[in-house]
Amino acid sequence: MEENRLEQKxxxxxxxxxxxxxxKNMNIIVKELSGQRLDDTDKFLKGILDAVNWEVQVMNGTMELLNEGKERINKEEFNNKILxxxxxxxxxDxxxxxxxxxDLIPAFExxxxxxxxxxA
Incomplete structure (x- = not known):
């Protein structure tokens, strides 16, 4: 159990x-998708989505630790923004x-x- 906790940390x-x-990249892609598209916007977006997916996997794997003692992450609200x-x-579009x-940036912050x- 302690080893699992260490891995989660x-x-x-x-x-x-x-x-x-x-x-930082999410803020940049918002600008690009809001009318300032560049040649590599789609590639940049894919990289951001891959990172979002990775962080969501880490969050899901550590949710017990993240919310130990008090709710720090409301999983339902987070999931709704992902949906x-x-x-x-x-x-x-x-x-x-x-x-x-x-809308998702504050959830990641x-x-x-x-x-x-x-x-800590």
Missing amino acids: EALQTLVEFNERLV ELSKALKAK DAKQAEAIR SLEEAAKEVI
Whole structure:
């Protein structure tokens, strides 16, 4: 059990290091999807989505630790924002994608704060 906890803390440490860049990139992609598209916007978006998926997997694998003692992450709210992004991606609508990512940024900022609190 203690080894599992240690692995979860290590995963959260990696997430914290990774998350700052992800949030920065999410802000950039919102601008690109809001009318400032570049040649590599689709490739950039795919990289961001891969990072989002990885962080969600880490969050799901460490949810017990993240919410130990108190609720730091509301999984239902987080999942609802992910579902909105998924719908926007399926619609292939840049404006909807930008809005969904903009709405998701605070959730990832909260995830980083929760992870920092747990590993401190």
